[in-house]
Amino acid sequence: MSSEFDLIDAFLSPFGAGKGVVVGPGSDCAAVQPSRGKRLVVTTDAVVEGVHFDLRRFAPEDVGWKALAVNLSDLAAAGATPRWFLCALGVPRKQRADLLARRIARGMAPLSRSSGCALVGGNVTSAAQWSITITAMGEAVRPLSRSKARPGDALVLIGRLGDAAAGLRPYPHAAAVRAQRRPRPLVREGRIAAGFASAAIDVSDGFLQDLRHLCDESGVGAVVECSSLPLGSAARALPDGMELALSGGEDYALLLSVPRRKLAALRKQVRCIAVGRVIRGAGITLTELGQPRPLPRKVGFDHLK
Amino acid sequence: MSSEFDLIDAFLSPFGAGKGVVVGPGSDCAAVQPSRGKRLVVTTDAVVEGVHFDLRRFAPEDVGWKALAVNLSDLAAAGATPRWFLCALGVPRKQRADLLARRIARGMAPLSRSSGCALVGGNVTSAAQWSITITAMGEAVRPLSRSKARPGDALVLIGRLGDAAAGLRPYPHAAAVRAQRRPRPLVREGRIAAGFASAAIDVSDGFLQDLRHLCDESGVGAVVECSSLPLGSAARALPDGMELALSGGEDYALLLSVPRRKLAALRKQVRCIAVGRVIRGAGITLTELGQPRPLPRKVGFDHLK
Numbered sequence: 363m364s365s366e367f368d369l370i371d372a373f374l375s376p377f378g379a380g381k382g383v384v385v386g387p388g389s390d391c392a393a394v395q396p397s398r399g400k401r402l403v404v405t406t407d408a409v410v411e412g413v414h415f416d417l418r419r420f421a422p423e424d425v426g427w428k429a430l431a432v433n434l435s436d437l438a439a440a441g442a443t444p445r446w447f448l449c450a451l452g453v454p455r456k457q458r459a460d461l462l463a464r465r466i467a468r469g470m471a472p473l474s475r476s477s478g479c480a481l482v483g484g485n486v487t488s489a490a491q492w493s494i495t496i497t498a499m500g501e502a503v504r505p506l507s508r509s510k511a512r513p514g515d516a517l518v519l520i521g522r523l524g525d526a527a528a529g530l531r532p533y534p535h536a537a538a539v540r541a542q543r544r545p546r547p548l549v550r551e552g553r554i555a556a557g558f559a560s561a562a563i564d565v566s567d568g569f570l571q572d573l574r575h576l577c578d579e580s581g582v583g584a585v586v587e588c589s590s591l592p593l594g595s596a597a598r599a600l601p602d603g604m605e606l607a608l609s610g611g612e613d614y615a616l617l618l619s620v621p622r623r624k625l626a627a628l629r630k631q632v633r634c635i636a637v638g639r640v641i642r643g644a645g646i647t648l649t650e651l652g653q654p655r656p657l658p659r660k661v662g663f664d665h666l667k
Numbered sequence: 668m669s670s671e672f673d674l675i676d677a678f679l680s681p682f683g684a685g686k687g688v689v690v691g692p693g694s695d696c697a698a699v700q701p702s703r704g705k706r707l708v709v710t711t712d713a714v715v716e717g718v719h720f721d722l723r724r725f726a727p728e729d730v731g732w733k734a735l736a737v738n739l740s741d742l743a744a745a746g747a748t749p750r751w752f753l754c755a756l757g758v759p760r761k762q763r764a765d766l767l768a769r770r771i772a773r774g775m776a777p778l779s780r781s782s783g784c785a786l787v788g789g790n791v792t793s794a795a796q797w798s799i800t801i802t803a804m805g806e807a808v809r810p811l812s813r814s815k816a817r818p819g820d821a822l823v824l825i826g827r828l829g830d831a832a833a834g835l836r837p838y839p840h841a842a843a844v845r846a847q848r849r850p851r852p853l854v855r856e857g858r859i860a861a862g863f864a865s866a867a868i869d870v871s872d873g874f875l876q877d878l879r880h881l882c883d884e885s886g887v888g889a890v891v892e893c894s895s896l897p898l899g900s901a902a903r904a905l906p907d908g909m910e911l912a913l914s915g916g917e918d919y920a921l922l923l924s925v926p927r928r929k930l931a932a933l934r935k936q937v938r939c940i941a942v943g944r945v946i947r948g949a950g951i952t953l954t955e956l957g958q959p960r961p962l963p964r965k966v967g968f969d970h971l972k
Contacts, residue, residue, distance in 0.1 A: 364971060365969055365971060366969045366970045366971045367969075369971060384706050385745075385810060385814075388812075388813065388884055389744075389811075389812040389813040389814065389868075389884065390740075390745055390812075390813070390868055391710040391742060391744070392709050392710070393706045393707065393709075393745065393810040394707050394709070395707075396701040401689050401701075402698065402804075403696045403697070404697050404699070404751075404802075404804070405696040405697070405753075405788065406755045406790050408792045409792075410757065410792050412795070414792070436696050437696060439694075439695040439696070440695055448710075448711040450713050452713070452757075452798065453971055482709070483710065485711050485712050485713055486971065487715050487718060488715070489715050489718065489795075489796065489798065490717070490796050493757065493794065495711075495755045495790070497709075497711055499709070505689065505696065506694075507690040507693075507698070508693065509690075509693065564695055664670055664672075665791055665792050666670060666674060666764065666791065
């Protein structure tokens with residue numbers, strides 16, 4: 363069995379130093395220097411073996427990438443610039459866990475570098491299954507939340523839907539495999555959107571479910587025109603692609619509410635599609651080419667069911 | 668089975684709002700307002716069912732308290748003032764998990780309030796066993812790390828050793844049960860120590876192992892006089908109390924290196940005991956009333972063994 367300390371050394375090896383880091387890995391706490399005039403934006407998200415990934419089907423490098431990507435996607439939804447992250451590992455008592463940890467880190471480190479999000483600390487504990495719990499920190503002058511969508515706002519989507527869920531089907535299309543294993547967090551797009559949107563959420567649990575979260579937190583309803591939804595290329599090729607787009611989850615697209623008067627300006631800066639509108643009241647109505655379309659029975663992912 | 672969203676509501680219910688919180692639980696990210704002129708100090712630590720606690724022996728309230736306490740102890744070792752925390756739960760797919768989550772939260776919330784550390788967000792995922800992974804954030808003008816102990820510094824201990832390990836023995840003393848289940852993080856003491864110490868660590872894995880971490884990170888050695896070690900009342904009553912104090916772990920005492928010229932001033936402000944000295948070189952030497960004492964074979968806790 364690997365010792366805790368061998369495993370930590372193996373995990374840390376592919377990561378570089380970060381900006382604004384006063385105390386990095388190796389002490390009880392990390393210490394960083396926040397920027398003046400900005401809010402600190404923080405999120406935590408876990409991926410668990412047997413729940414979010416299966417090591418017989420996922421390469422450890424993919425697991426590492428995705429564990430960080432899903433957290434960066436949350437920062438993107440807040441319009442924040444990624445700065446630092448902590449990584450807590452749950453590790454089964456098995457032979458050569460340090461080798462697997464090193465491969466997980468090798469998948470994570472390139473995304474850490476390219477997003478400017480430096481590893482500053484973490485934790486290791488034994489557990490029944492592998493898990494990676496990341497806490498990512500970013501900064502924003504005016505962070506977006508889910509709670510400020512207003513009736514009359516346009517609903518706008520950045521990114522594509524359905525491909526990640528298609529990646530879990532047998533014999534998936536290459537685009538679907540990529541979307542499932544190596545989702546690209548829309549950090550740049552989120553930062554731009556923060557200048558225009560009233561509220562935002564990343565589409566992780568399924569478009570309809572995440573839209574419902576946004577509506578519930580804002581105390582509003584929504585109408586969505588399904589024919590406007592931007593399906594990914596793999597989802598488009600499937601007979602039930604629209605269902606995957608509505609309820610599949612793990613897309614890591616950004617769903618925004620944008621005041622109408624700001625829509626044209628946003629469109630000039632980032633590729634995005636208006637998919638509906640925010641209305642008074644509660645509940646989500648789907649239309650297809652203007653006609654009502656029933657809501658699917660399963661709207662998204664419940665992490666305990 | 669509880670839904671994810673029922674469980675989140677149950678968990679959040681006993682917590683109050685915090686200071687400096689711009690966006691609290693309910694969005695993709697929390698947003699907080701850091702203080703000007705301070706460093707942000709962050710740590711993450713997990714407690715896992717079957718590894719750190721057994722729900723047949725621990726009340727869920729104790730688990731909740733301890734999960735936060737161990738993180739606050741890390742902030743204490745950095746000399747930081749606790750501000751905010753995130754809580755990621757791993758939850759087995761069982762009946763009424765929401766009731767257990769509420770009890771965990773009920774144990775955690777009083778410590779959150781008394782320490783001024785507000786819950787600002789978290790995550791829930793299913794898992795094979797209960798786990799609570801907390802990321803705590805604090806602030807300090809000059810955070811302590813493990814890496815700046817210098818030869819000639821005194822080794823100083825705040826708090827007591829051995830009782831938490833004694834609490835795992837059959838028929839434990841009440842003080843030992845309390846130390847094991849409800850450790851008190853030495854936040855105030857750590858903040859004071861930050862004005863005097865050159866380096867610090869909290870004694871979580873066992874005194875000798877944590878001293879070794881401090882020495883390794885600082886590139887120094889240490890001599891410890893065992894008769895000076897402050898044993899807790901339960902450990903003192905056991906024939907092998909000294910072994911528990913040296914290697915038992917989970918004490919959440921603070922171990923500091925303090926330049927000699929600052930020792931008297933520190934002593935005036937906080938109850939602490941000089942237990943040895945930092946020396947050039949590497950390795951730890953134990954003495955007992957000045958005579959050499961052999962190191963125990965097992966010096967502390969490896970989280971993967």
